[in-house]
Amino acid sequence: MPSLEDLVVLARVLEADVEKLVYLAVPTESDARRELKQAQAAGGKEGERQAVRLRQLLAARREARRRKALELLRPVPSLRRVPFAGDVAAGPPKLAIEQPGEYTDVLDAAVDYALVVRGDSMVGAGIEDGDTVWVRRDEAAKHGDTVVALIDGEEITVKHLVEENGHWLLRANNPYKDYPDIPLGPRDEIIGVVKWVVKAPGPPPVRPVK
Incomplete structure (x- = not known):
């Protein structure tokens, strides 16, 4: 699974919105948070791998929203x-x-x-x-x-x-x-x-x- 930085690069190469890529990977933020809790409870290498992936995706979603809000405030x-x-x-x-x-x-x-x-x-x-x-x-x-x-x-x-x-x-x-x-x-x-x-x-x- 791509990191937040990789998602930004992929979005530029594909001429796509970062937020759209995140939404393709995670249907809703509540689902991602629920899966993250399950992965943390499961433990082990697989649970930790899933937890890292989900944390990256949630961070990417937050960053995409932040960018979307701030880009509208650029001065002319x-x-x-x-x-x-x-x-x-x-x-x-x-x-x-x-x-x-x-x-x-x-x-x-x-x-x-x-x-x-x-x-x-x-x-x-x-x-x-x-x-x-x-x-x-x-x-x-x-x-x-x-x-x-x-x-x-x-x-x-x-x-x-x-x-x-x-x-x-x-x-x-x-x-x-x-x-x-x-x-x-x-x-x-x-x-x-x-x-x-x-x-x-x-x-x-x-x-x-x-």
């Missing part, structure tokens, strides 16, 4: 035209990035991409469902910044970056709902700092029926 040559990279969750993290289908002009040349916010976890910071955030990709994030984070290599969310007791975490900002903090782990990364928020038009007023 013009600094004043940036790609819409899909939606970002302002709520529980979720798979939210879609293929960018259009670009937008920005007034600030120091931003790299735009995302449409979905959810209400950041309303206390003035970021509401349907708003567009302009994001700087390479700026070093610091305590208190509003950031776009990649969780577990595949899920994207927008939250405040907070340092408490030597630990970094993501915190929502909604005075009406209690969203739990998200501790940052070794596979999580900050992929942008929100620089501007473009408000979406509000709904029309509701008039009482006479």
Whole structure:
């Protein structure tokens, strides 16, 4: 069975997506994890060989998802035209990035991409469902910044970056709902700092029926 590095090479030679090759080998991630537990329980040389193979395939799947998410955030040559990279969750993290289908002009040349916010976890910071955030990709994030984070290599969310007791975490900002903090782990990364928020038009007023 190929290693993660070999899968990447094979994908390039065959002009195929790494994720497709992984999915051909492992129907679902839950099946692979179940087989991995069985192989570890079986022990012996054969069990260890199967466990190594399955760990490589699961790692390849995670890396394929990470690459798929990050490749959508590449800046375009013009600094004043940036790609819409899909939606970002302002709520529980979720798979939210879609293929960018259009670009937008920005007034600030120091931003790299735009995302449409979905959810209400950041309303206390003035970021509401349907708003567009302009994001700087390479700026070093610091305590208190509003950031776009990649969780577990595949899920994207927008939250405040907070340092408490030597630990970094993501915190929502909604005075009406209690969203739990998200501790940052070794596979999580900050992929942008929100620089501007473009408000979406509000709904029309509701008039009482006479």
